[in-house]
Amino acid sequence: MSLLHIFFWFLTALALFSALMVIISKNPVHSVLWLIVVFFAISGHYILMNAQFLAIVNLIVYAGAIMVLFLFVIMLLNLNKQTEPQKHIWLKFSGIIAGGCFLLSVSNVIYNAQNTTLELSKKAVLMGEGNIGLIENLGKKLFTDYVIPFEISSVLFLSAMVGAVVIGKKN
Amino acid sequence: MPVQYYIYLALALFSIGIIGVLTRRNAIIVFMCVELMLNAVNLLLVAFSKVHYGAAYLTNKTTDAGIDGQLFVFFIMVVAAAEVSVGLAIIVMLFRNTRSVDINFLNRLKN
Structure with a gap:
């Protein structure tokens, strides 16, 4: 190991x-x-x-x-x-059952996918090698191929900032 | 490291996030569980990116296959930061109107 x-x-x-x-x-x-x-x-x-x-x-x-x-x-x-009000115990139980069902079903799919095509x-x-995660390569890719999504995300930030101020201010 | 380990880890983190969303009533903790689910997906994207890169690395040492996955994670983080700022503003507004962050009070939005 x-x-x-x-x-x-x-x-x-x-x-x-x-x-x-x-x-x-x-x-x-x-x-x-x-x-x-x-x-x-x-x-x-x-x-x-x-x-x-x-x-x-x-x-x-x-x-x-x-x-x-x-x-x-x-x-x-x-x-x-x-002081959090608690959900009813049955609601909690059914939430855990629902999450557990999701976990079981998807993990069964993954387990069965091991030996298929x-x-x-x-x-x-x-692990531990390869240089695609380094900032030089990511930056080159980000400012050439992905420059339009990068600029759009700045507009997204601006709108989120304005939205947070508008929602959060006292009226 | 086999990729199934990362899939199972991300799946377990995602399921814990789902259970948290379904069982808690504090809006801030529900929001934190959503962040947990986002991070599980990010971890899975990086693991798949390294799988893709490792397959291409065997034939071409200077390839950048799989770098798109890591850039997607970067953009997911950008969107998550914007989402958190707006979401927390909504929670503060909810608290100001109802003096509570109980999500059951959110049905008052209809009035």
Whole structure:
């Protein structure tokens, strides 16, 4: 068992445990902190796959900006106490059943796809090498082939900014 | 690393997100579970991008096959950032009108 496998299984267990804690925690602030742990674990996965630019962007955008926004809203609304009204126990149970059915059915599809013509079991993720995840190659591609979506996304940001201000202002 | 491991991991994270959306009533936690589902999809896109690149790398060492998947992840992150800013503004407005972030109060939108 190489170091790569140890890191992979550690990050996988960390991501799954923290994701469970996000939906189990009663206090919203704890949920936000566990979600930050999930994002760190996913960034670790990106680094294992040598997608370094996405790993850093994931940390900066998600763990840095979005989660701070969530924390600010929770603190501003003074929700950091356990006053969430609970759903009825049957509704919770049926939600868990629905999610479990989705998990089981899709994982059965994946399991059956191993030996079909798709040959999923022979496809491997290239770990730790390859330079398509480096910022030089991604930047060249982004500013040549993908320059129009890039500019459109700036318009999207502008409209989101205006929308957030319009919705959030007191009237 | 076989690609099924990444598929199962992303599937498990996505299912946890679904269960969170279906079982919680706090709008902010529902929103966070949506972010979790987005991140599961991002992880899967990067894994598939590396599968595609690894297959092309065997014949051509300077190929950039699979780089599109990583750019899609970049654009998903851009859209997610915009989505969060508008969504949190809506949640703040909901709290201002109902003094609660319970999603069951959202049916008051019809009035």
